[in-house]
Amino acid sequence: MRFTEEHEWLRLDGDVVVVGITEHAAEQLGDVVFVELPEVEAMVAKGDEICVIESVKAASDILAPVDGEIVEVNEALVDTPGLVNDDPQGDAWFFKMKIDDTSILDDFMGEDDYKDFLG
């Protein structure tokens, strides 16, 4: 699993990248009450705001961590936003992306680096 400075995680599953938010991010957000997901087949660019996550007190965005095509989204989060708090780094993945070059994942932090980043 790889991590971004925006507190997202990326995991390679075959030739697609699965993306979610980290346990730290879920804890900071508090109880998630609303999730809006991107459209399947959307072409997104790194840094695009493609998901909305809202807790009782705040709204946040998830950025596309890399360029690519959205190939699947986790509809369960729409019906049960609280999954994001229950299992942020497991069942509560947000979307899967097809990307050209999976070696780009090496550019992101590993688990130890992310822990250091959190301080």
Add this chain to the structure above:
Amino acid sequence: MTGGQSPAHAGSDGAGMTEQTLKRTPLHALHVAQGARMVPFAGYDMPVQFPLGVMGEHLHTRAQAGLFDVSHMGQVILRGPDADVALERLVPVALKELPVGRQRYAMFTDSSGGILDDLMVARREGHLFLVVNAARKDHDIAHLRAGLPEVEVTEVTDRALLALQGPRACDALAALIPDVAQMRFMDVASHDWQGATLWVSRSGYTGEDGFEISVPEALAEAFAQALLALEWVAPIGLGARDSLRLEAGLCLYGNDIDTGTTPVEAGLPWAIQKVRRRGGAREGGFPGANVILHQLENGPERQRVGLLPEGRAPMRAGTKLFAAEGDGSPVGQITSGGFAPSLGRPVAMGYLPARLSAPESLIWAELRGKRLPVRVGRLPFRPSTYCK
């Protein structure tokens, strides 16, 4: 992930202040010890949430009792033989008849009928006691001194202010001070506890029964600890304070009311007694009376309404409202909004033209470039449970 700011508080927090300059309430150390997440708010370092979390704190307050630190708010004493009649020059509220031991909701108005702040006015033995918003207290005290030269205006700076709210608030406070159970909504009284005098009112900002308690600062932590020792009392942060007041349809100064809104537009005409209205014995005589009295007789052109988004997306302050899905120009905007934990759905408040403000009216909100349907609802969203 980006964002994570609390839009509900963005309007009135201490933006730009460094930690060194943030003031602390007498309960600051207790909040930190209880694991609060602290944020700058109105120049103070305040707890936005405790380990229970905003949702849990909100639901706990509705089910049991929640303890809030509101020591950042301004406590002001007015003394003088005719302080009550004098204060009527700044507010459209009748105070001359206010009996000892009662309080009223009021607002300072400006010459165009806008609201400079909202406040509580209590008549205690020998003086008036005011509680004003944290972000406005310096303004309000200057406004009182300038407007009421014959009145002695004293800011109380050596007392904490706590709120205890919820269906078991009375059980909790009565466990310490049995006599408070006799109080009714908007009563005020002094009660002794451990050798100190507490100034208690039966009121709050959640829609629940409860109390607001002014405590000498030296005793504040012990008093809070005595309440928190009861298993049904939990500490509650500013996050849940905001979601609770939103469900109760109560205005947040700086969001739902400000100098651009009048008390009539804000749906607060009940706070303006007959004696201050046209034909009353003390008609007018407050800033903006011509505007406000005209609106009371003819109805305002726009008014604050409750809003129920038809979908699940929360709609926050600043969201623009449209009469029709394809309209180019907005007819109003949301002033407070978010997820309502007790209702399990998003709710909001905002201003709409009178013709669109009837309950059940369908309007449209623009969220992230999309137009989404919203129904006008009734306020409060959840019936209040005051001890009347």
